[in-house]
Amino acid sequence: MTAPLPESELVGPTVEPAGTDGRRASSATWRAFRRMPLGMVSLGILLVLILISILAPLLAPYPASYGTDVLSPPNPTNWFGTDALGRDVFAEVIWGTQQSVLVAVAASVIAILFGTLVAVVGAYVPKLDTVISVIVDLTLSLPVLPLMILVAALAGPSTSTLILVVAAFSWPEVTRLVRSQALTVVKLPYIDAARLMTRNHLWILGRHVVPAVTPVIVVSVVVTASRAVLSAAGLSFLGLGDPTTWSWGRILYEAQQSGAMVSAWWLTLFPSLAILALVLSATLLSIAYNDARNPRNHER
Template structure:
């Protein structure tokens, strides 16, 4: 029965033009990330040309200020940006599910305490909190993932809690609880199956937000300077005079367009999943 439900979700998602377009974009970026070593014409850390070389037949997107091939940087940067977005989204959704399930299922003082914590995280201005945490923890791959996770779990937690509050009033859940079924069994058999689809749609949206946050932090100089993400490419471009020359056309514009396109792919897929999982959002066909 569960397989039939997921098969139906997949059929509805792929029949939705927006969702299908989002999935295609995500698959393209995933292939680029996997095949980056084969697609990149040069090692992104090697100096292969003169600084600020304009795009030509050898360097399709030109070179940066030290002569590194920008196309190769972008292809390898797909791996880092996509990896940070997915890992950070997974951790934030995991934390959100834990808080949301515990809060919604137990209620009472536990619910009040956890929801006040969620409110506190949500009410703090996002940008100052993000910059403060990143500056305090320090720049590295895993520190950036930690910062993004710490500021992104609260919103999914609220959504998951709402779903749990709805599920625990269902007759089959009440019946299981009334006969003394172990809490772990109730959660695993009756609550989690109803939470996972919502968590999946939240994960897709969280991944798009995580990619934007990583790019923002890296652009501000708070990312890992030793990794080739799209955000660090933008940081070095603005720090080394790309905006003062014509180099911004091939050094700044491509990573900006890639970030936008990948976020659109995640956003379209996430919104389509929400429409599938929430009948009130579906349009009559």
Template structure:
């Protein structure tokens, strides 16, 4: 059941990614083509998701927007993962600098990630590069904390102590022994960062602080659809569904990978659930005896 859930989520994401990457080859309409005579037309065989207030095909724009969202999500997840992993490794292994690094991370995490990204984008500007920088800066502290926690556990294991005793250098210990043993939380956290980056980019674009309106993104489409939500609801329904499906699939994939890569956690949760059920059944039985 667990693997089936992972494969379904991964399959949905792969289909969306391939559809967006190859969209220029098979889409019947250009996402930027304006057809003044086709303004706000509903769903039809010619326009599967209808048209917007400029006569542009909503289906083509939804698919084209997926390419932008996936690119930003992947870029943020990759950079935040690399940066957070490096800082987390150093912080977890070197106790002398751990206090300083963690206080800086705590200061950054004192602000909600979206609020921090919003402030940075407002200061830097709304280009794609600046959005990636802002979202990376807002998300890498969480990655750092997760990796640091994992490193602190691995550092106590006997084979790490043996490596230190034999005179193995800290660089070798970190990247040859510690890093492979903290790869599971890295993969899981990267998946969640991917989902949060897509959602945050859509929120920034919706607020008018994202990518230029000339570039189709799900957030831009929702922002433009505000004025027509009562007369043309399809303008907001389909981009919204695309965001929900993508983020939900990424979260399901992340949860599935966490359970798959950490069987001890899964067994602990199952044991706790069984214990809770037995305790509840015992309590109900006692109540019935009293009655």
């Protein structure tokens, strides 16, 4: 008589949920990231800037239309000095942080959503991928800054125009980054198995493809936000920003218009340091995150 099979063979091998590996990889990435001082410092700087933008009304009053002390250097009363109209530069930088972070976040969200959608759909549908790749390559080859200036000048200066212009010229870079990863993902065996199980392509994209390219999307968010800040500051410096709202670029623009950019060093130093802090911390954060994703760093 044949001996009964062991219970383990009757039940079969234990299969872990599909999301288990993803959660383990995320946990390992976070542990590796916490061991990187440069990444943690960059994350802290970004969080401080976001906190400043939220608490701007509590940190400084909205800059007045004019003041009595004109072009006063930094002092205990005015920490960052005053501008050509006697306004407090510290208050301008604080409220400029709110505007700059708003433009960066809003433009990045629009560019990431549209760029990721185009990249994932293009990778999943080969016939569309050829057309999308041509459009992306053509857009990336165009001179971005002159086109941004032209569009912003024609549309008129406003915060919404600034956000849409920056987003419109940022999504091709996102598409290129996400598409390279998505093209690899759609060729994996489990995507073929998902196609055999269901004809709901939106479910396949949302359940399998998008989660697989999420790490690239995270990097794209940080990189796009830093570029959005630079683009917005550049347009505002050229007088194409929202004239009713303070931003770091507007501070530089008004310093240049008043002719005090050279003589009053504090008018350019503090907004420039704010731009540098946000862009540099975002760039270093993306580098640290990429290093943390490396499986070799998970074993340390």
